[in-house]
Amino acid sequence: MRYHHPEREQLRIENVLTALGSPVRLAVVRVLDAGGEHNCTSVLTLLGVTSKSTMTHHWRVLRESGVIHQEPSGRENLLRLRREDLDARYPGLLDTVLNGALDDEKAEAARERPRAAR
C-alpha cells in the first residue's frame, strides 16, 4: 500500500509546526536530518522507542503534514525527510527548529550540571 503525501504546494505551516511540535516527532526529524538511509525500525532503534503501535500516529502526522516521505519497501517502510520541499516553502524553518532543539538540549544540560555536582 502506498501512502498519500501532500504536494509541495499543499503544505500548510500550521500542519508542519504541529508535526514538529512533539519531542518524539522532532527526534525522528533530527535522526533523518543527520543523514543515512532509514526505515521505521532503524529510527525507532536509534531513539530507543520499543512501542511500534504508538508510533503509527506519529508517522501519519509527519507524513500528512509533508515533513517526511514514507514508502513501503518489502516488509519495511523507508523514510526520508522532505527537506527540499520544506526549504522551498518555508525557507530557514527546518534549520531554525533543529537549532532550537539543540539549543534546548544545551540549556537543559547547563541546568542539570550544577545539580549533578551536588
Next chain:
Amino acid sequence: MRYHHPEREQLRIENVLTALGSPVRLAVVRVLDAGGEHNCTSVLTLLGVTSKSTMTHHWRVLRESGVIHQEPSGRENLLRLRREDLDARYPGLLDTVLNGALDDEKAEAARERPRAAR
C-alpha cells in the same frame, strides 16, 4: 489573579511550535505582531471570534509556551507577543513562521482564483 509565565530559559521549542501550530493561535500571533495595544476582546474582535470560552484554552497554550504575555488589567487581559524572548532563544523562528503563514495565504489565493473565474 496573575498568570504564570515561563522564564526565557524555560522555553522549549516543541511547546512554541505546538502553540504556533494552530490556525487560530497563529492568527492571534499575527495580530499581536502587527503592533498596537491589545486585550483579549480586541484581538477576538479583529479575528471575528465570538466564543470567548473556546479561547481560554488557546490563551493558556500561548501563555504557557512563552509565546505571549497576558496580564490582567481591570476587567480585561492585556496581551503582548514575547518577541524579544522568542528571538533570543530561537533566532529567526517567529519571522520564518509569520512569513510562512503569509506565503500559505498567497498560495491559497492563487489556487482559489481560477476557480472563482470559472
